[in-house]
Amino acid sequence: MSELGAMRDQWYPVAMTKQLTAQGRDTLLMGAPIRVFADDGGTPKVTDGAGRALPVIDRFGHVWTSLGQPEKDLFTIPEVDQPGRRLVDVGVCRVRCSPLRAVENFLDIAHFPFVHTDILGSEPHTEVERYEVEIRDDVDEVWATKVKFFQPQAAKSAEGGITTDYMYRVCAPTCSVLYKTCPPKPEEWDVIALFVQPLTETLCDVWPYMALYDDDAEMTDLIHFQQMIFVQDRSVLENQLPALLPLDPGREIPTRADMTSIAYRRWLKRHGFTYGAQLVAA
Amino acid sequence: MIESDAPVTLDDSGDTVPTDWTPAALSDDIPAASAAPGQLGAHDLAIWRSASGRIAAWADRCPHRGMRLSHGFVRGERLSCIYHGWGYGEGGRCVRIPAHPELAPPEAIRVPVFSAAEASGVIWVAEDAPDSPPPEFPGLAAFRSLQVAAAPEAVAAALGGTGTVIEATLAGLSVVALIQPLRDGAAGLHLLAPEDSDPAALDALSAAVEALRRRVEAAEEAAA
Ligand code: FES
Ligand SMILES: [Fe+2]
Numbered sequence: 001m002s003e004l005g006a007m008r009d010q011w012y013p014v015a016m017t018k019q020l021t022a023q024g025r026d027t028l029l030m031g032a033p034i035r036v037f038a039d040d041g042g043t044p045k046v047t048d049g050a051g052r053a054l055p056v057i058d059r060f061g062h063v064w065t066s067l068g069q070p071e072k073d074l075f076t077i078p079e080v081d082q083p084g085r086r087l088v089d090v091g092v093c094r095v096r097c098s099p100l101r102a103v104e105n106f107l108d109i110a111h112f113p114f115v116h117t118d119i120l121g122s123e124p125h126t127e128v129e130r131y132e133v134e135i136r137d138d139v140d141e142v143w144a145t146k147v148k149f150f151q152p153q154a155a156k157s158a159e160g161g162i163t164t165d166y167m168y169r170v171c172a173p174t175c176s177v178l179y180k181t182c183p184p185k186p187e188e189w190d191v192i193a194l195f196v197q198p199l200t201e202t203l204c205d206v207w208p209y210m211a212l213y214d215d216d217a218e219m220t221d222l223i224h225f226q227q228m229i230f231v232q233d234r235s236v237l238e239n240q241l242p243a244l245l246p247l248d249p250g251r252e253i254p255t256r257a258d259m260t261s262i263a264y265r266r267w268l269k270r271h272g273f274t275y276g277a278q279l280v281a282a
Numbered sequence: 283m284i285e286s287d288a289p290v291t292l293d294d295s296g297d298t299v300p301t302d303w304t305p306a307a308l309s310d311d312i313p314a315a316s317a318a319p320g321q322l323g324a325h326d327l328a329i330w331r332s333a334s335g336r337i338a339a340w341a342d343r344c345p346h347r348g349m350r351l352s353h354g355f356v357r358g359e360r361l362s363c364i365y366h367g368w369g370y371g372e373g374g375r376c377v378r379i380p381a382h383p384e385l386a387p388p389e390a391i392r393v394p395v396f397s398a399a400e401a402s403g404v405i406w407v408a409e410d411a412p413d414s415p416p417p418e419f420p421g422l423a424a425f426r427s428l429q430v431a432a433a434p435e436a437v438a439a440a441l442g443g444t445g446t447v448i449e450a451t452l453a454g455l456s457v458v459a460l461i462q463p464l465r466d467g468a469a470g471l472h473l474l475a476p477e478d479s480d481p482a483a484l485d486a487l488s489a490a491v492e493a494l495r496r497r498v499e500a501a502e503e504a505a506a
Contacts, residue, residue: 110381114367126367126380236365239350241326241343253345253391257366257381 004030006272007173009068013195013207016089017061020044028199029067030275036063060209061089062195075141075171079179079191080211088219090208090226097237098276099174099198100245100268102206105233106176106194107168107260109149115232118152122161125150128257135267142170142267144260170264173273174198185213192226201276202243206230244278251278303399303406303416305446305460305472306339308424310403317361319352321464322396322407328352329398329405332359339398339407340374345391404460404472417447419458422474425484430495432502434461434469440498453490455483471495 007030015025015036024037033049046054046065057064057074064074080087095102105111110128112121131147147166167179167189174196179189191211196204208226246252247269254262268277306320307329317330319342326342328351336359342352349365356362360377362369369378374393379385397408399416403424406416430437441450441459448459455475462470475487 108366110366113380114364123367123380124383127383128381235353236349239353240348241350242348246348252347255346255379255382255385258347 003275004067005274007198007275009066009070010173010273011057011064011066011070011074012174013062013197014046014065015044015063016091016207017044017058017063018089020063027197027205028203029065030198031200032067034065036065060193060195061087062207062209075175077177077191077193077211079189082188082211084213085191085211086214086219086222088210088212088222088226090210090223090230093206093208093227093230093234095204095206095234095237096202096243097204097234097240098202098243098245099196099204100273100276101237101240101243102196102204102233103170103174103176103194104245104261104264105237106178107144107170107264108258109147109166110257111236112149112151115236116229120151120153120229121149122152125161130256131259133259133263135263139171142168142260142263144168144263147260168260170267173268173271173275174204182213184215188213190214198276204276242278245276247274247277248280302410302412303397303408305404305462305470306398306407307405308403308427308472309337309400309405310424311427312337312405315356317352317354317356319350320405320407321462321470322409323463324465325396325409326350326352327396327407328354328361329407330354330356330361332356332361334359337398337400337405339396339405340370341394341396343393344368345376345393351393402474404474419474421477422458423477425457425473425475426488426491427473428471428491428495429464430469430471430498431467432469432498433467434463436498436502437461437469437471440494452494453483453486455479455487457487 012029014027020038022038024035026035034046036046039045044056044058044063046056048054054065059074113123113126129148131144133144136143145167148163151164152161164181169177177193179191182188182190193209195207198204247265304322312318312329312331314331314335315333317328320327320329327339328342329339331337342350344351344363346368347365349363351363353364354361360369360371367380368376370393371377374395376387376391379387397411399406401416402419402422438444438448438461441448446461450457450459458474460472464470
């Protein structure tokens with residue numbers, strides 16, 4: 001288990017709470033078989049391959065667990081408690097890629113015109129203006145702010161193109177939260193989170209989760225929109241070489257538009273979060 | 283039977299056919315302004331044709347974030363990566379980074395380039411620049427490509443030859459089979475048939491080569 005390094009003691013999503021049954025879900029967490037189920041009282045439980053109980057948190061519509069002993073509580077997303085938000089568990093999307101590559105893709109806006117053509121971006125509006133990135137030591141999170149990008153159809157509830165503002169937050173090695181312009185409520189942010197369950201170093205289950213101000217859209221439409229976006233991302237994620245995320249500079253060539261990804265990689269390396277990563281190409 | 287690995291004699295003129303090229307695809311399978319994946323030994327290739335018809339074989343990996351370039355798109359004389367649209371031109375050089383339209387991409391951003399050439403409707407690739415062009419087969423036209431889940435040697439042997447270029451008779455037609463080693467012990471079989479073959483003869487050839495494939499794969503499986 002030593003190859004799990006510091007990632008062993010982190011929290012990971014392993015199921016959608018409302019889909020839990022007594023029979024449960026057999027799945028993997030970083031190569032280890034686990035079972036997620038509801039006990040007689042309906043409380044989520046997780047056991048490892050030996051039947052040993054693992055720690056459990058039920059939050060954001062998902063069940064979270066850890067193979068180790070997390071020192072910290074699972075992060076919070078204060079916005080989800082604001083009244084009037086619709087909380088959407090999108091469901092699961094399995095991707096044959098490193099869990100870290102899945103998160104990095106989520107932090108990236110430059111691919112919108114090419115991967116989410118005419119939805120999240122479109123040519124010729126491809127320029128990524130300078131934005132701000134920092135590793136916030138007090139909360140130990142990566143933050144990107146003042147991110148702007150032109151979007152032809154920014155969300156299900158957006159009509160026509162707008163310049164959308166974004167903030168990105170990496171709050172756990174395989175979890176990120178993005179805040180974006182909320183067309184029906186300009187003073188607020190829509191919240192879209194990506195919770196990634198590392199099954200192995202090159203296979204993951206991705207659980208998107210949203211907290212939106214959107215009174216009009218049907219829940220199924222919101223879910224389908226997000227699933228369509230993710231299926232487009234999957235076509236890229238399953239075709240990157242190498243499959244593992246290179247943490248040492250040199251193997252790939254970032255530009256200024258990739259400042260969030262650079263900071264994410266640096267933060268991963270600093271913490272020894274290397275499950276799904278490649279260190280020094282052999 | 284024509285056998286090769288060393289230069290071989292292929293036609294009556296006594297010309298020799300160098301085999302330092304590897305057959306990788308048929309020209310018709312990569313039309314103008316398109317890209318497809320290919321292999322050369324351990325290398326993954328992006329084989330692509332520009333709008334004006336030029337063929338090229340590059341490493342199938344974008345230097346930016348490692349996306350396979352064979353999934354990319356071709357505009358004019360440029361291959362662009364599908365992930366962030368970086369555009370690559372002559373010699374694999376990056377010429378455009380859409381996220382920074384004003385920036386002239388540094389010289390150093392390059393995709394490794396392989397040699398690629400076409401002859402008799404076949405796309406040939408090589409790691410270095412071979413001294414002579416790939417072989418022509420007068421009177422023959424590229425017919426179809428198949429993948430066989432068996433060692434290249436086994437496929438060649440089933441056709442009665444060895445090496446890369448094999449002359450054989452299949453379904454009553456004098457054909458040339460080009461054998462390409464693929465990863466995981468598989469082989470590519472690129473078939474050329476007489477130019478004037480009628481459709482019924484070509485159908486029979488297809489059936490014959492598929493039967494040959496089944497036979498070789500079954501033998502390979504039995505041996506495993
Ligand atoms: S990975 Fe090719 S342009 Fe980004
Ligand atoms: Fe995306």
